[in-house]
Amino acid sequence: VALMAPLLLAAPAATAGTITAFTVAADSAVSGSRARQVKVYVPDGLSTAAPMVVALHGCQQTHDDVLNDWGLKAAADRHRFILVAPFITTYDGLRNTNCWGFWLDQHRHEGRGEPEDLRRIGAAVEARWAVDANRRYITGLSSGGAMAAVAAVTHNEYWAAAASAAGLPYGEDSGSVSF
Numbered sequence: 001v002a003l004m005a006p007l008l009l010a011a012p013a014a015t016a017g018t019i020t021a022f023t024v025a026a027d028s029a030v031s032g033s034r035a036r037q038v039k040v041y042v043p044d045g046l047s048t049a050a051p052m053v054v055a056l057h058g059c060q061q062t063h064d065d066v067l068n069d070w071g072l073k074a075a076a077d078r079h080r081f082i083l084v085a086p087f088i089t090t091y092d093g094l095r096n097t098n099c100w101g102f103w104l105d106q107h108r109h110e111g112r113g114e115p116e117d118l119r120r121i122g123a124a125v126e127a128r129w130a131v132d133a134n135r136r137y138i139t140g141l142s143s144g145g146a147m148a149a150v151a152a153v154t155h156n157e158y159w160a161a162a163a164s165a166a167g168l169p170y171g172e173d174s175g176s177v178s179f
Contacts (some may be wrong), residue, residue, distance in 0.1 A: 016043065016044045016077060017041050017042055017043040017044050017073065017076065017077060018041070018042050018044070019039055019040065019041050019067065020039070020040045020042070020128075021037070021038070021039045021040075022037075022038055022040075022124070023035050023036065023037050023038070023089075024036045024038060024117065024120055024121050024124050026117075027116070027117075027120065030111065030112060030113070030116050030117075030120075031106060031112045031113065032106040032112050032113030032114070032116075033113065033116060033117055033120075034089060034090050034091070034117065035089060035090070036086050036087065036088075036089050036117050036121060037063065037086070037087040037089045038063070038084060038085070038086045038087070038121055038124070038125075039063045039064070039067055039084075039085045039087075040082060040083065040084050040085070040125055040128075040129070041067060041072075041073050041076055041082070041083040041085070042076075042082050042083075042129060043076050043077045043080060043081075043082075044077075046080065046082070046129075046130070048130065049130040049131055049132040049133075050080055050081050050082050050129075050130065050131065050132060050135075051079075051080075051081040051082070051131075051132050051135035051136070051137065052081065052082045052084060052122065052125060052126070052131045052132075052135070052136050052137065053072070053076070053081050053082070053083055053084065053137045053138075053139065054084040054085075054086065054118065054121065054122060054136075054137065054138045054139070054148075055070070055072055055083060055084070055085055055138075055139050055140060055144070056086065056100060056118075056138070056139070056140030056141070056143075056144030056145070056147050056148055057085070057087070057088070057098065057140070057141065057144050058098075058099075058140070058141040058142030058143050058144050058145070058166075059095075059096045059097060059098055059099040059142055059143045060096065060097045060098055060099075061098060061141070061144075062087050062098060063085035063086060063087040064085075066083075066085040067083070067085050070141075081135075082125065082129055082131060084121065084122070084125050086117075086118065086121050088100055088114075096143075099143040100114055100140075100143045100144055100146065100147035101113065101114055101147075102114075102143060102146035102147045102149070102150045110154040110155060114147060114150075114151075115147070115150050115151045115154040115155060116154075118138065118147070118151045118155075119151070119155045119158050122136060122158065134160060135160055136158060136159050136160050137159065137160055137161050137162065137163070138151050138152060138159050138161075138162045138163075139162065139163040139164070139165065140164060140165065141165045141166060142165075142166050145163075145164030145165045145166055146164065148162045148163065148164050149162060149164050
């Protein structure tokens, strides 16, 4: 029994919430816009406007990795935020599987491509759930971290803060990610 106590203490916390999946359609007026699959985790019992955290997967990952492997659902339950996990879904150009295009010019400017799609995803979430407009955050891992930095630069009036884990800074080019 004494050996079991540390194992029980180390067990991950159970999450209690709802996952909703939907697609945000491409915007024909936005160059480089694509339909984006999105999964949103909402903790049970949210009764007031909550912070929104958009978390972007890295290359060769999906939104399911964000939801199931990063511990963010448990964090959302504990800290009472809405967790949004977009999927790159489709892309143009030469990239590794499921990489965000943070180094491509068509995806590095306000009103264009992936950063505009991410802002539109945030707006779609806000249309469905009560989000605190002063607490919209974006983060990501690797290429998702680099795209979070791009989104923070291109839409600094929308995102309250951004965090990049193992991502590159805004402005890096394809030489930074070459084979």
